Amino acid sequence: MLHKPSPVFDRIQEGVFTLPVIDCHEHMGGPRYMVPVREPIAALIDGYFKDDLLSAGTDLRTLRVLQDPDIPTERKWPVFEPIWKRARHTAYARVTTLILHDVYGEEEMSLAALHRVAEQLASRDEAFYWQVLDDANIRILLTDVLGLSPGNFEQYLGGEQTFPDRWRVTIPLPLFHVLHSVDIYTRSWEMSSSARDWPGVQLIGSWADRHITSLDEFLEAVFQVFGQAKARGAVGFKDQCAYMRSLRYALTPHCDAERIFNRLLADPRTVLGWPDAKPLDDLLCHQYMRFAREPDLPVQMHTGHMAGIYNRVDKANAAHLASVLELHQQVQFDLIHGNWPYMGDMLFLTKNYPNVVLNFAWLHIFDPLYAKEMLERAVVSAPHSKVHGFGGDYHDLPEYCAAHLKIARQVIASSLADLVECGWLQENEALDVAADWLFNNPNRFWKLGREPILRRGK
Numbered sequence: 001m002l003h004k005p006s007p008v009f010d011r012i013q014e015g016v017f018t019l020p021v022i023d024c025h026e027h028m029g030g031p032r033y034m035v036p037v038r039e040p041i042a043a044l045i046d047g048y049f050k051d052d053l054l055s056a057g058t059d060l061r062t063l064r065v066l067q068d069p070d071i072p073t074e075r076k077w078p079v080f081e082p083i084w085k086r087a088r089h090t091a092y093a094r095v096t097t098l099i100l101h102d103v104y105g106e107e108e109m110s111l112a113a114l115h116r117v118a119e120q121l122a123s124r125d126e127a128f129y130w131q132v133l134d135d136a137n138i139r140i141l142l143t144d145v146l147g148l149s150p151g152n153f154e155q156y157l158g159g160e161q162t163f164p165d166r167w168r169v170t171i172p173l174p175l176f177h178v179l180h181s182v183d184i185y186t187r188s189w190e191m192s193s194s195a196r197d198w199p200g201v202q203l204i205g206s207w208a209d210r211h212i213t214s215l216d217e218f219l220e221a222v223f224q225v226f227g228q229a230k231a232r233g234a235v236g237f238k239d240q241c242a243y244m245r246s247l248r249y250a251l252t253p254h255c256d257a258e259r260i261f262n263r264l265l266a267d268p269r270t271v272l273g274w275p276d277a278k279p280l281d282d283l284l285c286h287q288y289m290r291f292a293r294e295p296d297l298p299v300q301m302h303t304g305h306m307a308g309i310y311n312r313v314d315k316a317n318a319a320h321l322a323s324v325l326e327l328h329q330q331v332q333f334d335l336i337h338g339n340w341p342y343m344g345d346m347l348f349l350t351k352n353y354p355n356v357v358l359n360f361a362w363l364h365i366f367d368p369l370y371a372k373e374m375l376e377r378a379v380v381s382a383p384h385s386k387v388h389g390f391g392g393d394y395h396d397l398p399e400y401c402a403a404h405l406k407i408a409r410q411v412i413a414s415s416l417a418d419l420v421e422c423g424w425l426q427e428n429e430a431l432d433v434a435a436d437w438l439f440n441n442p443n444r445f446w447k448l449g450r451e452p453i454l455r456r457g458k
């Protein structure tokens, strides 16, 4: 509960919970890729909660034990119980508590409850997956799955990998950068390749049926590949390079970038990396933005807080993107995660740039109070048409996504109730805003073609 009980809040919350949702950011591939679970503690600390366990001082070896489905629950419990007590009040832990309650019918974490959960794990089948999404009223799901397991961009381009009707995929731009993260604490992106080395460059070339012998040929190939992905159904781009590099993209002279790229071509054993390859990566990013303009595909970009621990958030501040947003005015940018903890910078970008929308994906569960404040401030400072209200940001763990959405609906209802109770909004206007945030805005922005939800006058 993020709002004191009141008749206004109760009515708004009831209305918000009836709204259908366009989920604006996931990493799901569909029911056939559902993450299997065989042991209750491992089942309940998946997703992001393990980051809080690490933050609370759990070492990596202990975490691996807790995640191991072959270690019995009673052996894990003496280790898990004190850690749970230390970290149980975070919003990630609240997702776990909601799953415990909503999926398994348990009121609180205990060894006895976990034994009862164990008996129900087998019921997590394909029908369960669909039921969870249907009950959550998720109508369309935008997913960044092609650059990470279980997605496979090459197979998608070739038509060998397809996804359910409800899915809309984005093109994974990190595959086309020259960067790669292998830090276990900040999560490897498991990219099998990127443009950082000869095999990666030639692999991208092969998707366009070309052998690459120059930077110009590489860029032509990339443009062709993006066109193929759009023809297959991709609705935009997704870029989370803020995990690996600063969002400050300089305008590099072509010759400087070419000099770096040529090192790969001159010696196929070369591997480019940060920070030496920054000028090349900067140029590629700007070029990809031009490529996004021509087929009119929006670009979804990671901002702010990153999954894992021991990363540096200052490099991920969306404020660094200002020159990109200003230069590429014909490209639509969907900036995700609320730029936590730099709220003011993100509100400025949303207000100041017509080509920016503010996407609350994942934000509701790493800081619901920030999300609530940001929604309120977004209403009064920027057109509410520029907010995308929800993205679960999970792999194929539908129950985590649904629990996250439940928290998101509470956050949205509490922010709107505040605005109604202080007289800024009428109650019926508040529900119109919620419908726009959760459905109508992303429907329009991503050109999904669904009938808008009209609530006015109800």
Ligand SMILES: [Zn+2]
Pocket (backbone or CB within 6 Å): 025, 026, 027, 144, 393
């Ligand atoms: Zn994500």
